[in-house]
Structure formats: C-alpha cells, structure tokens
Amino acid sequence: AMQNDSSKTTIDSIGQELADSYEEISLLYTMTSSMNSVNHPERFIELACNELLQTLPYEWVGVKLNIGKRLPNPGNTIVHASTNSLATSDLDVQVSKVLETVHPGVTVIANGKDAVSTQFGPATIIEPIINDGVVIGLLIAANKQGVDCSASSVDIKLLAATATQLGIFIENAMLYEDLNATFLGTLEALTTSIDAKDKYTCGHSQRVALLTAQLAEKAGLNADQIDRCRIAGLVHDIGKIGVPEKVLTKKGGLTNKEFVSIQKHPEIGANILKDIPQMEDILGGVLHHHEKYGGGGYPHGIAGNDIPLVARMISLADTFDAMSSSRTYRNAMNRDAVLSEMMQSVGSQFDPELAELFF
Secondary structure: OHHHHHHHHHHHHHHHHHHHHHHHHHHHHHHHHOOOOOOOHHHHHHHHHHHHHHHOOEEEEEEEEOOOOOOOOOOOOOEEEEOOOOOHHHHHHHHHHHHOOOOOOOOEEOOOOOHHHHHHOOOOEEEEEEEOOEEEEEEEEEEEOOOOOOOOHHHHHHHHHHHHHHHHHHHHHHHHHHHHHHHHHHHHHHHHHHHOOOHHHOOHHHHHHHHHHHHHHHOOOOHHHHHHHHHHHHHOOHHHHHOOHHHHOOOOOOOHHHHHHHHOHHHHHHHHHOOOHHHHHHHHHHHHOOOOOOOOOOOOOOOHHHOOHHHHHHHHHHHHHHHHOOEOOEOOOOHHHHHHHHHOOEOOOEOHHHHHHHO
16 A cells, blocks of 8 residues: 555656646747747737746736847836736836846745845746846746745746746847848938939938828738838839939920830839848839829839739828929929829829828
C-alpha cells in the first residue's frame, strides 16, 4: 500500500511538472507565432498580458515601457489586462515609480510587508524587460488571487520567459520603427526634391498626402489603410522625375507632344515603385490618380469603381491642391471658387460619394 501511495505521489508530481511545462510551451508558442505583428506592438503586448492573465490567477498583468519615442504605440503608457476595471492613470504613475527601481536580471517578489505589497497586493511579481543589458520596461503580475496567494516558482518562471520574449519583440519593433522612419524620410526627401523642380508645386505632395489621409479617415478606413493612403498621396507624382523640367515649368499652353510627356508620369511612377515590396499595395493610387470616374482619363481610361479607391481619393486631393495653388499658367483660386468648380465635375471626374465626404 505504501509503495502504491509513493508511486501515485510520483505520478502526480510528474503530471504536475508536465502540466507546468505545457503551460510554458503553450504560452511561448502563442507569443512566438504572433511576433510578426511588429507594426502593431501594442497588440502583441496586449496579447502577452492576456495570455498570462488566462494562465495565472492574478488580478491584473501589465507592461510598462521606458523607451522614449522610439515606439509610438504603445509609447510609455502602461498596457494591461485585468479581471476588473482599473484606473489606468493612477496605475501608470505607480508603476512608473517602480520602473525607476528595477535592475537587469533581478525579479522583484512582494513579501507582504514591502511597498510593492502595499501598492499592488501581497503576491506580486515584477520582472524587468531587458534590451542590450538595459532595463527598457517591466512586466508585472499583481495581487495573486485564490487560497494560495504566494507567488510560485511556476508563476515566476512563466513571467521571466514572457519578459524575455517581450524584450526580443520590442527590440525588433524598435528596429522596424527606425527602418520605417528612414524609409518614409527617404520618400519625403525624394518627393520634396521633385516638387522643388517647380517653385509653384513646393509642398504639393505633402499636402496631397495629408488631404488623402483625412479623406480616407472620413471614409471609415482603418488606421493601417489611412497610413497607406497617406503614403500613396505622398508619392503620387513621383513619376514627374521622368518629365523634362522645361515641360513642368512651361508658361502657357503645352504642345501635344509635351502633354503626352506629362501624361506619362503615372506610369513612370508606378514603374519606379513596382519593385519596392512596401509599395505594392499603393501602386494603383500612383498609376490611376488621373483617371476620371466617368471615363476618359489617363493612362488606361478606366471608370467608376474600376479605379482603385485610393486613386479616386488622390484625384480629389490633387485637384483641390493644384487649383488652390499658383501655377506658371494661372493664379491660385480661393477656396469657394475651387470647391464650386470641382462640384461641376462630380460624377464625370470625381467619385460622387467621396466627393461629398471631401467637400
């Protein structure tokens, strides 16, 4: 009987170890498979907090970063998952003070009598998030629930493993953000240099980018789509790099040959960008922003909803800015006159639904 009891205890112990290992492997697998969301770091951090909260019996789990402006989302605001509603602003202040005191490789475990216990509950674990030997944030599981309210070795192990994954992810996300900022900066420099070929178009691409993004937001597109529309607006005229400067800045009417040269800029732009992977989804905006909703535009003469949505948006933004700016061949028109004239082209040149939103 004693041998059977001993065997049962051993089996139970092994079973518990397997269960604990499964929890860790499951958690790490979920996080690793979600690491491709580097353009949405706040979603990944939320996922990590939620996964821990579902795995461990704590009141709330949160992440607080200290990385300046290198990762705008979530920035330095606490991200947390909770079993009840918490006052985020108060929590942020409290956790910020703790963040100043944590050290690389040192897990803080509340002992029931210290300041951490007073603030967050008697069974709280705080794990630093490290990047290149420096604390860039902390992961906190606060106020363990249930009968056994002491932090267990399994709790500590899972939190440490998650903090390591978060450190890797946040480093990748910051590198991605830096790379993206460099890429956008290069695009902006390039489009600015193209606008500068003609003193009258200075700032045109930036303004079209802004207006296109605002229209996209008004049309109900999500944040990612709005950002892509902004970039499409920014590079819509990039093909003008292939149009002779004397044609772009010519005073008076264009000859047929010169007009054909101008009409090539959407195709030139699309060809310039087509081999850049980050530009694939906005090529339609560059190629078709001079198409007309009623047909008869260029380069392909397509009409209606065959024209990509982003191109229909750029068409409105581009026309508005062009008419609102002085050009070599005419002076700027005031806003009322611009809108009045544009309204005459709704249905023929512009998408009626988008035009209504734009106006």
